[in-house]
Amino acid sequence: MRNREETFKKILETAYIMFADKGFDKTSLSMIASEVGISKPAIYYYFKSKDELIEYLFDEICKEIELGNTFDYSDMTKTNLKHKLLAIGYQSIDEQKSDVHFNKIFNQYMLLASRDEKYMTRLLDIQAGYLKSYHDLFSYAVEIGAISDTNIETKAHMLAMVIDNIGNFMLTGSKLDYKGIWKEAIESVLREQPL
Structure with a gap:
């Protein structure tokens, strides 16, 4: 066996x-x-x-992505919010560096999804879950008084898009300061905009 x-x-x-x-x-x-x-x-x-x-592997990859999109922010506080957000991005960047095949195979599934509704539907569900996980995190930050509720959906989606695009640039082999970019994105969304 x-x-x-x-x-x-x-x-x-x-x-x-x-x-x-x-x-x-x-x-x-x-x-x-x-x-x-x-x-x-x-x-x-x-x-x-x-x-x-191909379908079995896709299902396994989707399960891993969905698991990775679940953030544990139960110990998040006003004082460690920035640190928690930085850690989320840094972990994602490190994982992508350690698995050079992930973005390549994911792009194969993106191409397949353009021809097959079943794959497209699952990818759209994953994307929606990804955006929701960032929104939920920001909603919790508002709940604990770590940030104001100003534009939290936009800020959450911006971070989700930044980390996703970091992965795309890593795929091309571009030598950029990805952690520095993530840090700047965090600082940008946490900066309170005057009314």
């Missing part, structure tokens, strides 16, 4: 990297099976088709 679980995990890891590096169209089940060290017929024990593997 353990061998099957290890093979299943290896198929997913290999597909993740190969789909990211070569794309869905240029990666075959035969290529994945060969890299895993199993025969092509053996891969059908785990997945009936390449489409099924």
